Amino acid sequence: MNGGAYEVDAxxxxxxxxxxxxxxxxxxxxxxxxxxxxGACTVQVDGVPVLSxxxxxxxxDGEVTTIEGLREHPMVDAFVRADALQCGFCTPxxxxxxxxxxxxxxxxxxxxxxxxxAGNLCRCGTYPKIEEAIAxxxx
Amino acid sequence: MARxxxxxxxxxxxxxxxxxxxxxxxxxxxxxxxxxxxGRPTPRQDGSRxxxxxxxxxxxxxxxxxxxxAVLRSPFARARVRELDMRIAKRAPGVRAVIGPDTAPLxxxxxxxxxxxxxxxxxxYGQARAxxxxxxxxxxxxxxxxxxxxxVRRNQLVDEPSSYExxxxxRGFAEADVVVEAEFRTQTVVHNSMETHQAVCHWDGGDHLTxxxxxxxxxxxREDVAEHFGLPQDNVRVVCEFMGGGFGSKNGADAHTxxxxxxxxxxxxxxxxxxxxxxxxxxxxxxxATIQRLRAGVRSDGTLTALDGEFxxxxxxxxxxxxxxxxxxxxxACENVRTVEYGAKLNTPxxxxxxxxxxxxxxxxxxxxxxxLAAKLDLDPLELRRRNYAQHDAMDERPFSSKNLLECYRxxxxxxxxxxxxxxxxxxxxxxxxxLASQVWYGGGGPPSYAWVRVGADARVAVVTAMQDIGTGSAxxxxxIAAEELGLPIDRVEVSLGDTARGPYxxxxxxxxxxxxxxxxxxxxxxxxxxxxxxxAAQRYDREQRLLSLKxxxxxxxxxxxxxxxxxxxxxxxxxxxxxxxxxxxPTGMRILTFxxxxxxxxxxxxxxxxxxxxxxxxxxVGRVINPLGASSQVEGGIIQGLxxxxxxxxxxxxxxxxxxxxxxxxYKLPTFADVPVIVTDLVDEPDTHLTNLGSKGLGEPPIIxxxxxxxxxxxxxxxxxxxxxxxxxxxxxxxxxxxxERGTERVGAPAA
Numbered sequence: 001m002n003g004g005a006y007e008v009d010a011x012x013x014x015x016x017x018x019x020x021x022x023x024x025x026x027x028x029x030x031x032x033x034x035x036x037x038x039g040a041c042t043v044q045v046d047g048v049p050v051l052s053x054x055x056x057x058x059x060x061d062g063e064v065t066t067i068e069g070l071r072e073h074p075m076v077d078a079f080v081r082a083d084a085l086q087c088g089f090c091t092p093x094x095x096x097x098x099x100x101x102x103x104x105x106x107x108x109x110x111x112x113x114x115x116x117x118a119g120n121l122c123r124c125g126t127y128p129k130i131e132e133a134i135a136x137x138x139x
Numbered sequence: 140m141a142r143x144x145x146x147x148x149x150x151x152x153x154x155x156x157x158x159x160x161x162x163x164x165x166x167x168x169x170x171x172x173x174x175x176x177x178g179r180p181t182p183r184q185d186g187s188r189x190x191x192x193x194x195x196x197x198x199x200x201x202x203x204x205x206x207x208x209a210v211l212r213s214p215f216a217r218a219r220v221r222e223l224d225m226r227i228a229k230r231a232p233g234v235r236a237v238i239g240p241d242t243a244p245l246x247x248x249x250x251x252x253x254x255x256x257x258x259x260x261x262x263x264y265g266q267a268r269a270x271x272x273x274x275x276x277x278x279x280x281x282x283x284x285x286x287x288x289x290x291v292r293r294n295q296l297v298d299e300p301s302s303y304e305x306x307x308x309x310r311g312f313a314e315a316d317v318v319v320e321a322e323f324r325t326q327t328v329v330h331n332s333m334e335t336h337q338a339v340c341h342w343d344g345g346d347h348l349t350x351x352x353x354x355x356x357x358x359x360x361r362e363d364v365a366e367h368f369g370l371p372q373d374n375v376r377v378v379c380e381f382m383g384g385g386f387g388s389k390n391g392a393d394a395h396t397x398x399x400x401x402x403x404x405x406x407x408x409x410x411x412x413x414x415x416x417x418x419x420x421x422x423x424x425x426x427x428a429t430i431q432r433l434r435a436g437v438r439s440d441g442t443l444t445a446l447d448g449e450f451x452x453x454x455x456x457x458x459x460x461x462x463x464x465x466x467x468x469x470x471x472a473c474e475n476v477r478t479v480e481y482g483a484k485l486n487t488p489x490x491x492x493x494x495x496x497x498x499x500x501x502x503x504x505x506x507x508x509x510x511x512l513a514a515k516l517d518l519d520p521l522e523l524r525r526r527n528y529a530q531h532d533a534m535d536e537r538p539f540s541s542k543n544l545l546e547c548y549r550x551x552x553x554x555x556x557x558x559x560x561x562x563x564x565x566x567x568x569x570x571x572x573x574x575l576a577s578q579v580w581y582g583g584g585g586p587p588s589y590a591w592v593r594v595g596a597d598a599r600v601a602v603v604t605a606m607q608d609i610g611t612g613s614a615x616x617x618x619x620i621a622a623e624e625l626g627l628p629i630d631r632v633e634v635s636l637g638d639t640a641r642g643p644y645x646x647x648x649x650x651x652x653x654x655x656x657x658x659x660x661x662x663x664x665x666x667x668x669x670x671x672x673x674x675x676a677a678q679r680y681d682r683e684q685r686l687l688s689l690k691x692x693x694x695x696x697x698x699x700x701x702x703x704x705x706x707x708x709x710x711x712x713x714x715x716x717x718x719x720x721x722x723x724x725x726p727t728g729m730r731i732l733t734f735x736x737x738x739x740x741x742x743x744x745x746x747x748x749x750x751x752x753x754x755x756x757x758x759x760x761v762g763r764v765i766n767p768l769g770a771s772s773q774v775e776g777g778i779i780q781g782l783x784x785x786x787x788x789x790x791x792x793x794x795x796x797x798x799x800x801x802x803x804x805x806x807y808k809l810p811t812f813a814d815v816p817v818i819v820t821d822l823v824d825e826p827d828t829h830l831t832n833l834g835s836k837g838l839g840e841p842p843i844i845x846x847x848x849x850x851x852x853x854x855x856x857x858x859x860x861x862x863x864x865x866x867x868x869x870x871x872x873x874x875x876x877x878x879x880x881e882r883g884t885e886r887v888g889a890p891a892a
Contacts, residue, residue, distance in 0.1 A: 032333040123384050127812050
């Protein structure tokens with residue numbers, strides 16, 4: 001995970017999100033609904049966005065990337081520059097989804113952005129600014 | 140000099156008279172327009188910490204030995220706990236304490252689904268949840284009261300009905316050439332902040348309590364908790380550095396905080412109590428549903444002669460009576476107005492303030508009614524609004540401290556003028572149209588609010604105040620204000636906030652109050668520090684103080700001399716320059732309000748009833764704008780929440796049992812990326828010359844107010860159909876289309892441009 005190796009020592013049934021937050025103290029991943037509806041807990045497994053709150057940690061088979069592993073990604077600065085966050089609680093999940101998108105497709109169209117990001121809810125309504133951030137992430 | 144005054148204080152439209160001690164605010168306002176830092180687009184200072192996942196929210200607070208709480212909530216809308224046996228649960232693995240209905244605010248007579256009845260603290264959340272199942276409860280189910288009109292008939296109200304009348308209503312209707320009458324309904328919506336309500340409580344020595352809480356008001360929580368436990372307020376420390384959204388639902392301590400604090404007291408360990416998403420959809424407040432029975436009379440020239448409204452708010456089992464009639468009383472210059480508002484006390488979860496409570500709902504009814512009037516008169520809807528422009532406060536004839544609504548209308552014209560082209564782009568299935576709606580709201584803030592400014596030897600500045608930034612970017616605005624006053628680049632200024640033990644009293648972050656309340660206090664603290672710096676510089680450089688000023692990180696003399704600020708502050712070594720400032724009084728005898736207009740473009744599929752919003756232009760007058768970047772985010776956020784309120788969000792109730800059917804974010808439909816229209820933001824940015832040393836009003840709430848009405852009016856423009864209830868579901872859209880067809884107002888085909 002994030003370029004390092006971890007040994008999982010958790011009870012059966014532990015979610016990846018709880019393991020990250022409670023067991024190894026990586027609290028950048030947020031839990032907002034804890035049932036796979038909102039996207040706040042998104043991490044990547046082998047580059048694919050995954051909802052960590054409904055993923056069992058023991059079933060993960062691949063390299064996990066959390067927001068802590070993406071802190072130096074230019075997408076983070078793009079979000080700050082564009083003011084693509086308000087309360088910021090959904091933001092790590094948004095950035096994890098956005099970086100997965102541009103890794104596959106560095107210059108997505110607006111439709112592609114909306115499709116790829118539709119599973120990440122933001123109650124503050126930063127969607128227009130997130131679109132701007134993704135459109136300008138390489139600037 | 141400190142002055143004792145009696146002032147009118149307004150929060151969320153509720154006015155109170157109170158004594159306040161204020162320092163005279165002697166600073167002149169800056170001239171209008173962008174300055175070095177204030178008025179310039181500025182990325183938020185804490186943006187990187189939030190984006191990188193480094194910001195510590197209440198959800199991330201983990202104290203050694205911390206216990207977790209699960210709460211037993213009533214599964215019924217109304218019930219009585221005949222018997223509750225907690226003995227088995229108390230012996231369950233990991234359980235450290237259990238509390239039941241004899242501990243306030245837990246209850247054995249739950250009056251809505253989700254009301255807390257008992258709570259368990261255990262080593263893990265899983266253990267606490269498991270123990271809930273071991274609580275043996277014998278429930279007696281009671282008949283819930285769910286019909287708001289029935290509640291009014293039975294006088295089951297949360298508050299006295301609120302009645303208002305001016306002029307002579309019957310004469311007003313007699314003078315009218317056209318009268319329209321309609322009933323509007325708005326639904327219950329839930330705040331659903333991404334961070335649910337939660338607190339971590341920890342006692343020190345039995346009489347000192349620390350509360351980490353996701354809140355909009357650390358001082359309000361301090362007061363609530365101190366009162367609940369009979370502690371001196373200074374024994375309670377409340378901390379909220381980062382919080383994940385509130386929108387009005389997090390203004391007080393609430394049950395979860397008392398539960399955590401009580402369990403922490405009993406166990407001697409820190410205790411977390413966090414609502415799940417499902418609990419958040421039950422017992423964390425909501426925007427109450429309304430029924431609005433409205434009548435308006437107008438002369439053929441467009442002058443309103445009478446406005447009459449009966450408003451029934453479905454409060455749930457508590458909360459307060461919001462001003463759903465406020466827009467009818469305040470938005471237009473109508474001589475004859477009557478409003479009656481009822482707050483029906485029902486067996487449903489209690490409402491809380493939600494972003495412009497009352498005015499969002501009331502504006503939908505009033506502004507839809509205005510468009511129905513305009514259609515009857517065959518008058519341009521924008522012109523109808525201009526003809527009823529209020530020159531002064533319609534309620535008590537007070538002058539406005541500032542009002543630029545006509546300028547908003549003027550700036551809306553190019554957006555409004557798009558409607559011929561938009562209509563002409565209709566086809567057989569998709570009808571397109573444009574609608575607009577106006578907005579009035581409070582947002583002037585007020586005293587008390589305090590700030591300290593600390594300048595170190597390195598000429599870096601800390602703004603210290605126990606306000607909170609709930610995600611609006613208000614902390615960055617404070618840094619901009621201090622930087623401007625001290626003539627420093629903004630990266631030399633940091634804001635320390637969110638801790639009642641580490642800063643002076645600051646305003647609630649609700650009622651659009653943070654910027655207009657805190658901004659002037661921060662400016663006055665920075666000015667105090669600047670004055671001290673210049674006093675020292677005058678001695679150091681042997682110049683007259685009146686010739687010196689601060690600019691670009693330097694001390695500048697009008698004789699051409701200029702020295703880096705560090706040269707003076709550097710002499711302090713470990714010394715510090717401390718400035719203090721406070722929010723001055725509001726102007727007496729004036730009404731401080733915010734105004735605006737939004738123009739919406741929609742497309743309606745007349746076969747399926749699907750509504751798409753393509754574009755919304757928002758023009759608002761909120762006085763001076765501190766950060767145009769953050770301000771545009773507030774406008775977009777308000778409109779997108781308004782979009783959800785208009786089209787998709789609804790808390791659904793089983794009408795037979797009063798239980799909540801929409802407890803998840805799957806069932807409760809928040810707007811997503813795919814729903815967002817083009818949003819154009821235009822702020823008038825004219826300082827209110829009567830209001831404080833800044834001339835700034837609040838912006839959090841105004842943008843959500845006119846959105847629903849503008850969309851609904853655009854639907855009328857597109858289709859000729861009058862939607863009268865929110866959300867505008869496909870059923871409601873098809874009903875309105877059927878009605879329009881029957882009365883012959885439906886637009887068919889694509890009209891000529």
